[in-house]
Amino acid sequence: MTAVLFDFSGTLFRIEPTESWLRAALDEAGLALAEAELARAALELERVGALPGGMAPRAPMPDEVAAVWGIRDESAELHRAAYTGLSRLVPLPDPALHDALYDRHMSPAAWQPYPDAAEVLRALRERGVGVGVVSNIGWDLRPVFRAHGLDPYVDVYVLSYEHGVQKPDPRLFKTACTALGVEPRDVLMVGDDRRADGGAAALGCGVHFVDHLPAAQRPDGLRPVLDLVG
Known part of the structure; x- marks a missing residue:
């Protein structure tokens, strides 16, 4: 990936x-x-x-x-x-x-990063792996990433309200892949919604799901991503 x-x-x-x-x-x-x-x-x-x-x-x-x-x-x-x-x-x-x-x-x-979010994003950056955030949302989440120190690890934000398209529409994932300059077959989509985030599979992306739990109950749910990327 x-x-x-x-x-x-x-x-x-x-x-x-x-x-x-x-x-x-x-x-x-x-x-x-x-x-x-x-x-x-x-x-x-x-x-x-x-x-x-x-x-x-x-x-x-x-x-x-x-x-x-x-x-x-x-x-x-x-x-x-x-x-x-x-x-x-x-x-x-x-x-x-x-x-x-x-x-x-x-x-x-109002938002708290999951405990392993910074660690995983930092490791991906160190490996030279591109990172995008693809969200169904109605407002600009970039200030949340900046305030919590995670913005330096994100290369691309693709937000549904800015494109008038929402997941699971493959066009939103395609927009992210194009912005990162990568082919969908070389991309892993990580999300908690099997319907919305699973839409990336139609484009040829790999898909990995995490559980939508309170942060304290999911201390290391993102770490398997590092093994999947290799």
Whole structure:
């Protein structure tokens, strides 16, 4: 393999827990909830799937959200509309909090690299292996990589909202391969979503899956990539 493509959420980084996400937005807005109410609201936000990168929705979606859910990663506007639409299913003390929650999830502080992410990316760079990040997302994740010191190890970012195409469409993986100057047969795609990230196989890329777990529960899930690359 001459290059490795990585997914972002659930692969290289993990989003903060829902309760921490809500608490940070409340603090930023100068608002407070009783602990029991905060915990209840966090559970409801999790149930409806309002946290991007968090749990998938486990509740019925409003028609207006359902209409864009499948294509939410094709533009920044659709992404925000989908997730704030889910958030608004949960009553909060100020309606402005729904946009504040969305903004919070884009901040570097909301994301934690998996424990072995830096080690693996650094080793790939030392071996001369190209690295790309291919993500279904509605916002610019580059500041997250910069803030956590991982940007120097990434050669190419291919983000769905910047191209109007989302995984598993092979075109997104092809864009990354072209940018890296490599043939798909020489590329390994690493991700946590068998459907979305597995789309790279249609292009001829190798595919390797990791488990989407809290960071503390997956300390070395990325290290097998180094053996696969050789």
